[in-house]
Amino acid sequence: MLKLLNVEKQYDNGVSALKNVTLTVEQGEFVYLVGQSGAGKSTLIKLLYRELIPTKGFIQINNFDLRQMKERQVPQLRRTLGVVFQDFKLLPKMTVAENIGYALQVIGKSDTEIESAVQQVLEEVGLAEQATHFPDELSGGQQQRVAIARAIVNRPKVLIADEPTGNLDPQTTEGIMEILQRINDSGTTIIMATHNQQIVDELPHRVIEIADGQIVRDEQGGQYTHEVDNDKKTSAR
Amino acid sequence: MKWTTIKRHLRDSLRSLKRNGWMAFAAISGVAVTILLVGISLALVFNVTKLSRDVENDVRVQVLVEPKTTAKQKDTLKSELKEITGVKTVSYSSKANELKKVVSQYGNSFKMFSGDDNPLNDVFTVKANDPKATVKIAKKAAKIKHVAKASYGGDQARKLFRTMDSVRNWGVAFSVLLLIVAIFLIANTIRITILSRRNEIEIMRLVGATRWYIRWPFILEGAWTGLLGAIVPLIIIDFGYASVYRAVGRQLATSGYSLMTTSQLVWPLNLTLLLVAMLIGAFGAAISMRRFLKV
Secondary structure, eight states, rough: OOEEEEEEEOTTSSSSSEEEEEEEOOOOOOEEEEETTTSSHHHHHHTTSSSSSOOOEEEEETTTEEEOOOGGGHHHHTTTTTETTTTOOOOTTTTHHHHHHHHHHHHTTOOHHHHHHHHHHHTTTGGGTTTTOOOGSOOOHHHHHHHHHHHHHHHHHHEEEESSSTTTTTTHHHHHHHHHHHHHHTTTTTOOOOHHHHHHHHHHEEEEEETEEEEEEEEEEEOOSSSSHHHHHHHHO | OOOOHHHHHHHHHHEEEEEEEEHHHHHHHHHHHHHHHHHHHHHHHHHHHHHHHHHHHHEEEEEEEOTOOHHHHHHHHEEEEEEHHTTTEEEEEHHEEEEEHHHHHHGGGGGGOOOOOOOOOOOOEHHHHHGGGHHHHHHHHSSSSSSEEEOOOTTHHHHHHHHHHHHHHHHHHHHHHHHHHHHHHHHHHHHHHTTTTTTHHHHHTTTTTOOOHHHHHHHHHHHHHHHHHHHHHHHHHHHHHHHHHHHHHHHHTTTOOOOOHHHHHHHHHHHHHHHHHHHHHHHHHHHGGGGOOOO
């Protein structure tokens, strides 16, 4: 499903963002990527949807070899992925329905197919009423739900989310996590980078912690912080 | 490309033009100003070219016949003139006829010279196949019997040719320069509008749109910008030219020359400029978005 083998990423300015990362994620898993800012989470996420190309190593997602693939194959890869960001990245001049439909337009679906798929996915994220609104007429939580709807409208096998709740209040965050959980329950793999301790602790899944460009922890059903760290904190008090 | 995709691109490009209101307006105004300048200078060049051709074609040798030449001698003279190499036509005008022309141009006071007081000569007007042969023809004609004088405007004609040539060349150079300026101006304006939409392009790439799928609506939008930008200046030029033609055309007509008629100028100019504006708009968009499509 998703395989990384000895992946390294060094930026042009010489900064080494990821070192020797090896990782396998199976279909249907829900994975949290945690770690401090600058640890390399976003670099890893960008490698996954091929916004960046690894300096060394091997990455395979949905049977695409990301290091060997040609530039013109990138759109094909991205059609098998859904990507969600902290800042939503919606097209401001398009309505909610058009934003979501765009992902289907580019793969050549007919208007009627698009209409019914968009309607369905809008219901899934609870925004059926807002179809004709523009993004700036919606709250942050609603915008993120539109972004999620766009990411899942062509039923990708993998949903990649980079701090999807980073800009949202706790209550809205809860709603977003419910949606993501439902998507995961339907069989979609979810890889989510987050800083939100509460989410990770209350909705336990596999936790991969990155520090200084390396995987330092890979724990099924783990907590946001390592238990040893927690013990230290407790004893320090 | 599938028909639905083409329809979609057309629809998207028009919609985006509408929704990007102010940016589109800025780009369209930029196009309008340059197309107005290019249009005016092209109208000038076209007309200078036509006038200079008119003048060139109009250069002729005036062969003045000696007084008291008999009709028979005049016939011989005419056929001799026709035999000179490079001569196209030879036409005769009696001195009475010449006086009529003078009267019509300068007024009735010249009527006092009519009849035996007429100081003018009978005239053969000789036209050359090639205007540049005029000088040689005049020299040869001057040597024929019963010819009082053969004049072609001499240095004046040569000067006129030179002036017309340089006016035309400078006019063309100026238009080309303006067109280059127009390309830069339009491309830059579109560049700014696209710069403000780089996020849009990023998102399109993110959901798996191919480069050409992203490019087409922008290119079409550029073409619409060019088209819309060209309409107002073209209307101004069309109406403006019509009134210039009415005003200047009449004055010129008395001297035997004419501007291009409105219909002669307006249609080719409109079509050329519309096409140029659309192409520049489309190219400008394509060039401006190139770097945003790189990974």
